[in-house]
Amino acid sequence: MAGTATSNALEIGHGPLTNIAEYIIDGGALDDATALRLLTLPDSRVYDLMYAAYLVKRHFQGDKLHRCSIVNAKSGACGENCTFCAQSSFYQKDTGVPTYPIMNADAILRAADEAVEYGSTNFGIVTAVKGVQEGPMLDAILEAIRKIRAQGRIAPDASLGVVTRRVLEKLKDAGLQVYHHNLESARSFYPNICTTRDWSENFETIQRAKEVGLEVCCGGIIGMGESPQQRIELMQQVAALKPEHIPLNFLVAVKGTPLADVAPMRPVDCLKSIAVFRLTNPTSDLFVAGGRVQQLRQLQPFIFMAGANGMMVGNYLTTPGRTKEDDLELVADLGMNI
Template identity: 50%
Template sequence: MTNFPESLANRIIEGDILDGDEAHRLLLLESTAACALFLAASRVRDHFLGTGVDLCSIINAKSGRCPENCSFCAQSSHHPTNAPVYPLVDEEQIIACAREAAGAGSHCFGIVTSGSSISPGGELDRICRALRRIRRETAIEPSCSLGVIDYETALALREAGAVTYHHNLETARSFFPNICTTHDYEEDVETVRVAKRAGLKVCCGGIFGLGETPEQRVEMALTLRELDVDSIPLNFLNPIEGTPLAGADRITPLECLKTIAVYRLILPDRKIAVCGGRERNLRDLQSWMFFAGASGTMIGNYLTTTGRPPEQDWQMLTDLGLTVRQCNG
């Protein structure tokens, strides 16, 4: 069994793909065999992407009062949390945060808004103006995460300068009704397709530790492969008081690392960034996410929770001997 991950890595490097049964077997590995899985994932990452690390940052540009009832989310109007509530911030604040992110070494800066979607008009116009300025005034690549969008909105964002559209599936299709009942999974899938059709790169992943099974973690990865997304953010639940998942069982560091590694083997040539919940769930093993095949991470704060100071993450990368990819501008 110890050699099983290595043989799979050889096959993947030669152009084969991992199937669902093999991926599930990998998630069940323990002890020395799990270490072999991490090594295999690192080999695959190095072969397809090299050893450079991508950093990204976000701004919570519009917070709270979301009509969706996602059971993990502090910003849902269905849950009594202490998440901040405010309308779309002004253009200058978005630009200032983009400059700060670029100064911290991020190659991508995401403008994130709460809510099901964004309507044409004032808010979209403001975001498009900010995108144009970010492209003119910084070297960072702008991204947007505005909920479900149509083709015309996606095209407007691309023409304003957005490089990437971010929209998570959150979990497997088979588990999604346990997490959200206010919209259908297919709406999220269609948003991914719309963004790609408009010429945007797509950043799409999910969150683990919601109560899903190992098979459902694999299921989401296979859906992401089918959708041909460009990058995958992997998040781990940070339970928020007031949400239905406030008392959820903690996902172990080893489960986190095995999930990262299996996603690397299923999606060998795609960027995989470990984002929200890494501090709480990986704890002392945070640096191992790169040994498990991750190619990037989010630095700075998240939407409603704080992250580590960027200098701590830079020190971690220095200690690992990893270099940060420079933004192309």
């Protein structure tokens, strides 16, 4: 029965972790200490952990496969100083990422058509900016959203930074389905990631988007130098927002950014993070976005056994992803339906 015992009392033992899965399926929530014990299990237990996460995914998501693509609709010259980001004006001279203004609605529409060809369910319009305000940039985005919605082939999403309630209402009126904004990291780690913005602005942006009735997509990046405790902190802070969709990114250490020399995670640790993210966020779509290729390497197909029910396909904001053919083949080889 949900909530009759704290998860701290759950037996982790040496065998399959089906008791953990049953507890969560029954409505239980992992406390931080239990989540940390799971995240730091020895490698020899990773399949036990993945199986528990898989059972939870199977219960809440069935065989639903979330696939999203994005377009970088306005690149570079961002005034924020996020240390992982190639588009920050603080590091752009070293990263060499191009700057261009907002794409027009027809160019965004063409990118949406490409996302449909990739078999994506959702298409995100992303802008490198602290937050889009009312004006020509927002008008171009609204026009694109209306056109994508009119075609009805893919769900229009947007990631436009820290925005006002009025902007969110306009996006919703235009037909936006999902507003995306990441917490990026645990609150306690955020001063290492960004000092031009407060973490609470990220959290409150998602709260505002929910208040206006949008679905929300909110996650973060793992592998930026945070501790295992801070990974759990991020998972629980995301869970507090109850997002419909969660993008789990692994750091892509881009040359020229302050995080360029952060050592990559071990692929097996990526799987553990996916599994515990699933166990702490059982009912959300959990999809692996940036860093899948670079950090999971040969273990990419295992993300679905570890509890993910989706992935970003196509290119990322400033780094290439895998080819459409490779990702479609991966899904087909696993016997999953699009």
